[in-house]
Amino acid sequence: MNPVLPFEWIVAWRFLREGRLQTLFIVTGIAIGVGVIVFMSALLAGLQANFVRRVLTAQPHIQLLPAKEVARPLGPPPGLARDAVEDALVQAPLQRTRSIDQWQGVAQQIRALGEVRVVSPEADGSALAVRGDASRAISIAGVDPAFYFHIVDVPSKIVAGQARLGPRDAIVGTELASDLGATVGDKLRLSAASGADLTLTVAGIVDLGSKGANQRTVYLSLHTAQSLLGLVGGVSSIGVTVGDVYAAEAVARRITAATGVEADSWITTNAQFFSAVSAQTTANTTIRVFVALSVAFGIASVLVVSVVQKSREIGILRAMGISRGQVLRVFLIEGGLLGLAGSVVGAAIALVALALWRRIAVNPDGSPLFPITMPPLLLLLALGVATVVGLLSALAPALRAARLDPVVAIRG
Amino acid sequence: MAEPVVELERVTKRFNVGQPNETEVLHGIDLRLSRGEFCAVMGPSGSGKSTLLNLVGLLDRPTSGTLRIAGVDTGALDEAGLTRLRGHEIGFVFQYHHLLPAFSACENVMMPMLGARGFPDADMRRKAEQLLERVGLSPWRDVPPTSLSGGQQQRIAVARALVMQPPLLLADEPTGNLDSASADKVFKLLREVNREQGMAILFVTHNAELAARCDRIVQVVDGRVAAGVVPAQGRDSCIALR
Numbered sequence: 001m002n003p004v005l006p007f008e009w010i011v012a013w014r015f016l017r018e019g020r021l022q023t024l025f026i027v028t029g030i031a032i033g034v035g036v037i038v039f040m041s042a043l044l045a046g047l048q049a050n051f052v053r054r055v056l057t058a059q060p061h062i063q064l065l066p067a068k069e070v071a072r073p074l075g076p077p078p079g080l081a082r083d084a085v086e087d088a089l090v091q092a093p094l095q096r097t098r099s100i101d102q103w104q105g106v107a108q109q110i111r112a113l114g115e116v117r118v119v120s121p122e123a124d125g126s127a128l129a130v131r132g133d134a135s136r137a138i139s140i141a142g143v144d145p146a147f148y149f150h151i152v153d154v155p156s157k158i159v160a161g162q163a164r165l166g167p168r169d170a171i172v173g174t175e176l177a178s179d180l181g182a183t184v185g186d187k188l189r190l191s192a193a194s195g196a197d198l199t200l201t202v203a204g205i206v207d208l209g210s211k212g213a214n215q216r217t218v219y220l221s222l223h224t225a226q227s228l229l230g231l232v233g234g235v236s237s238i239g240v241t242v243g244d245v246y247a248a249e250a251v252a253r254r255i256t257a258a259t260g261v262e263a264d265s266w267i268t269t270n271a272q273f274f275s276a277v278s279a280q281t282t283a284n285t286t287i288r289v290f291v292a293l294s295v296a297f298g299i300a301s302v303l304v305v306s307v308v309q310k311s312r313e314i315g316i317l318r319a320m321g322i323s324r325g326q327v328l329r330v331f332l333i334e335g336g337l338l339g340l341a342g343s344v345v346g347a348a349i350a351l352v353a354l355a356l357w358r359r360i361a362v363n364p365d366g367s368p369l370f371p372i373t374m375p376p377l378l379l380l381l382a383l384g385v386a387t388v389v390g391l392l393s394a395l396a397p398a399l400r401a402a403r404l405d406p407v408v409a410i411r412g
Numbered sequence: 413m414a415e416p417v418v419e420l421e422r423v424t425k426r427f428n429v430g431q432p433n434e435t436e437v438l439h440g441i442d443l444r445l446s447r448g449e450f451c452a453v454m455g456p457s458g459s460g461k462s463t464l465l466n467l468v469g470l471l472d473r474p475t476s477g478t479l480r481i482a483g484v485d486t487g488a489l490d491e492a493g494l495t496r497l498r499g500h501e502i503g504f505v506f507q508y509h510h511l512l513p514a515f516s517a518c519e520n521v522m523m524p525m526l527g528a529r530g531f532p533d534a535d536m537r538r539k540a541e542q543l544l545e546r547v548g549l550s551p552w553r554d555v556p557p558t559s560l561s562g563g564q565q566q567r568i569a570v571a572r573a574l575v576m577q578p579p580l581l582l583a584d585e586p587t588g589n590l591d592s593a594s595a596d597k598v599f600k601l602l603r604e605v606n607r608e609q610g611m612a613i614l615f616v617t618h619n620a621e622l623a624a625r626c627d628r629i630v631q632v633v634d635g636r637v638a639a640g641v642v643p644a645q646g647r648d649s650c651i652a653l654r
Contacts, residue, residue, distance in 0.1 A: 001519060001532040010532070014514035316510040319471060320524040320572070321499015323492060407471045410506060 008326055011317075012333035019306060023338070026302045030342020030386060033291040035349030038374070038382045042354060044284055046372030048277055052245065055266060055273075058208060060120065060151045060239030061248040063269075064110075064261045066100045069093045097125045099234020106259045107238055113258075115242045115251050120147035121235040123225040129172075129218065130189045131180040138176065139216045140190070142225020151239050154206055154219065160184050161204035165221040169203035173214035177205045190218070194230045295386065296393035299338050303331055303397035307404075314401055315409025324402040331398030332391055339390020343383045350374065350382075414446035416480070417580045417612040418468055423477030425463050437463045438635045440477065447579060448610040450603065452623035455632035461616050462584060464632060468614060469582045470498045482579055499528050503573030505602075507585040509565045511557040511572075518544060518553040521571045528576065543571035547601055563594025570601055574611075581605070581613045587622065599625065 001010055016023045071093045100106060107119050123142035128135050141148075145165050149155060155163035159174060161184035170188055172180075182188055182202050189199045200220070208214055226232055240263075242251050248265035255263040267274055307314070314327055354374055361369040425438040437460045445451055455461050466472040467479060470486060479486045482501045486494060503524075511520045521540035526532055544553045547567040549560075557565050566586060573581055583602065587595035599622050606613050615626060623629050631638035 001522075001526075003532050005532075006530050007526050010526070014512075018514035312508070312510050313512050316504075316506070316512075317523070317527065318495070319469065319498065319504045320527060321495055321576075322527040323495045326527060407466050410471075410510065 007322075008329040008333055011330045012337060015306065015310065015330070016334055016337060019302075019309075022302055022305070026298050026338055027342045027345060029298050030295050030339060030390075031345035031349055033295045034343045034346025034382055034386050035353065037288050037291055038347055038350035038378060039353045039357075040284055040287065041378055042350065042372055042374050043357070044280055045375070045378075046370055047280075050370035051273060054209070055270060056245060058152055058210070058213070059266060059269075060118075061242050061245055062240040062252045062255065062263050062265050064100060064106065064238040064240065064255065064259075064263050066098045066236065067262060069098070097229055097231060097236055099231050099236065100238060100261055103235045103238060106261055109259055110238070110240060110255055113251065113254065115244065115247060116240055117243055118147055118150045118239075118241045120144060120151055120239040121222065122148070122237045122239055123222055123229055123231050123234070124236045125192065125225070125229040125231075127193070127218075127228065128191045129176065129180060130191060131182055131186070134180050136176055136179055137216065138190070138218045140192075140218055140220055140225050140228065142220045142222045142229070144222045148239065151241050157206045157208060158204045159207045161202065163206075164203045165219060166203070167221060167224055168200050169221065169224075170200040171204040171206050171219040172202055173217040174205055174207045175211060175214035176216060176218065177202065179215070190220075190228060192228045192230070196228050196230060198224065198228050200224070292385070292389050295339070295342070296389050299335050299390050299393040300396060302338070303335060303394050304400070306334070307331065307397045307401045310401075311404055311409045314404050315406040318404070318406040319410065327404075328398045328402040331401050332394050335390040335392075335394020335398070336387050337390070338394075339386040339388070340383065342390075343386030346386070347379045347382055414448055415483075416444050416446050417449075417482055418443065418445035418614070419478070419480040420444070420468070420474075421478040423467065423474045423479055425460075425467060425472070426475040429475065436475075436635065438467070438474075441635075441637055443630065443637060445580075445612050445614060447612055448606065450606045450613045450627045451615065452626035452629045453614060453616045453632060454618070454620070454623050454629055455638075459632045460635040461632050463635075465582055465584050465614065465616055468580075469502055469504060470494045499524065500576060501578050501580055503576065503578040503581040505566070505569050505573045505581065505583040505586040507588040509557075509562075509569035511565055511568055513556055513558050515556075516554045517549060517557055517560070517568050520557060520568055521575050523572060524576050539575055540571070543574055544568070547571045548597075561594075563590050563597060566590060566594070566598050567601065570598060570605075574605060577609065579610075579612060581611055583613060583615045585616055585618065587617065587619060595619070595622070 071090050103121060107121060110116055111119050121144060125140050127138055127140050129138045143165070145163070149163065154171065163171060165171065172182065172188070177183065180188065184202055184205065186202050187199055188202055189197065191197050206217070206219070208217060220228070226234065240255070242248050249267040252263040252265040252268070255261070317327065351374060354372060357372065358368055363369060420441050420443040423438060423441045424436060426434055426436045428434045441464065453461050453464065463472070467474050470481065481497060484497060486497065489497065512523065515523065518537065518540045521543055522532065522536045525536045525539070529536065541550065541553060544550050547570060549564055549567055552560055552564065557568055560568070570586070581602070587598050590598060602613055602615065603625070605611055617623050
């Protein structure tokens with residue numbers, strides 16, 4: 001007997017060891033349940049983290065946009081009733097590239113918010129890139145590298161040249177560079193719809209990880225873009241990053257409330273993804289609850305059988321002076337140990353499944369489809385929850401054992 | 413006069429109290445067992461012997477009357493108090509030994525001490541080994557009880573009942589399932605312990621020969637101690653009793 005272990009632990013352990021086959025079966029059952037839960041949770045978390053990472057490495061958490069132009073019906077001419085309107089149909093106005101009103105003040109206001117990390121003013125618009133006979137429609141992103149490169153890490157995505165944005169520099173997407181036959185140092189002419197025209201030098205070529213973005217993105221310095229788009233001194237949007245990405249929506253609402261400028265969080269702009277995640281999470285939670293219930297009933301049934309089988313031994317123990325509390329604890333410990341053992345094996349199963357998944361789910365180039373990690377916290381949580389489930393499910397059989405009348409139990 | 417270990421005064425036991433099938437099994441039992449006394453309890457099946465033993469063993473409570481164990485009035489004790497008193501003052505040997513198959517012979521003997529102390533220690537083991545040596549089972553101390561004969565298992569149960577050195581030992585037909593040689597061994601063992609340690613023993617049996625070797629015999633008939641306690645006949649008068 002281990003001198004460190006108390007009476008209840010020794011008896012619980014020996015009882016479990018005595019019913020080897022029963023113990024093995026229930027531990028296997030618990031392990032499969034826990035393994036499935038842990039693996040599914042890791043997979044789901046990996047999927048979400050991967051999407052969030054992809055989304056947030058290419059866009060700010062919150063984007064402030066100028067208010068849309070709206071057409072207001074004309075008021076009634078003098079002398080006419082208030083509800084007399086010349087025309088019931090109001091034509092939708094054209095949305096011009098406009099600046100955010102008082103954007104310097106707005107940016108300063110946002111920077112003062114505690115959760116905000118980076119505030120990056122941008123002048124965005126569309127133009128035509130021309131080189132020789134080739135021309136492509138492009139999206140201009142006029143940015144201040146000192147801020148914007150903290151939102152999108154452009155320097156790390158540069159495949160040729162450097163992430164330099166001087167007054168006459170442009171950083172272009174790989175596909176666009178290829179379409180225009182441009183390399184680093186080549187000249188590129190950009191024509192805006194307003195008629196403005198600029199000839200710039202390709203300072204760097206960037207791979208943004210998406211073919212569409214690589215086909216049309218051109219980064220310019222903020223001032224260059226402002227001149228080209230006719231937004232002198234103005235910005236068409238302000239990008240914001242926050243400390244907690246999942247708090248972006250709440251921060252966006254606060255910004256709108258404080259500044260009156262429309263602010264869209266990445267959560268709103270990716271609502272479809274979040275509704276899918278929510279559905280997945282609900283399904284996963286439902287599965288978890290039912291697996292936990294089946295594990296609980298499994299443990300309880302094994303322990304109920306064990307109490308019936310051992311009722312005479314329990315009676316004798318009680319006759320020897322073992323208290324009801326000690327008997328209760330023996331069976332609670334049995335339940336807890338079953339839960340713990342099952343979850344340890346289950347966690348191992350999940351880790352093996354994860355290793356297999358990493359081997360099977362790969363891109364054609366051999367890189368993983370998306371990175372999945374098994375956070376230690378998830379494993380600890382699974383161990384803790386399974387042990388608690390074991391303890392709770394052992395409660396009924398343990399109470400039954402503790403309440404056994406020794407006279408009846410001994411008589412059998 | 414030796415100090416009393418068990419005292420019953422007008423003890424009754426009724427089952428299904430307040431129900432149509434209420435039954436009184438014991439009717440006003442008066443019994444006194446002193447330290448060092450070896451008392452046989454005899455009587456036909458259903459006479460109330462086991463009920464009497466359960467009351468004395470604190471496994472059940474009397475419906476009325478007074479029961480004192482080692483001078484303690486048990487009527488005033490709660491469940492925990494009864495369990496404690498039982499653990500320290502009373503040893504049990506049953507017809508079916510009910511040893512724990514998950515533990516070795518030695519560990520089975522240690523069990524009451526382990527339960528009382530909470531953690532195993534060297535002293536516990538030493539005492540258990542001494543007792544196993546005493547009952548002649550030292551070589552089998554580390555084997556599971558299931559690999560031993562019925563007689564050997566019952567001797568382990570006796571050792572288990574003795575390990576706490578209780579002043580009272582209750583034996584409920586401990587030889588009922590044993591052949592005569594094994595029964596004799598178990599009885600002799602109880603007799604030795606009774607004489608050496610002054611332990612009071614209440615020995616329920618149907619075996620008149622063994623009963624005659626006790627200090628006295630209590631006859632229980634229809635829930636009453638038969639008038640007059642049969643005096644001890646001693647070893648030499650066994651034949652007369654038969």
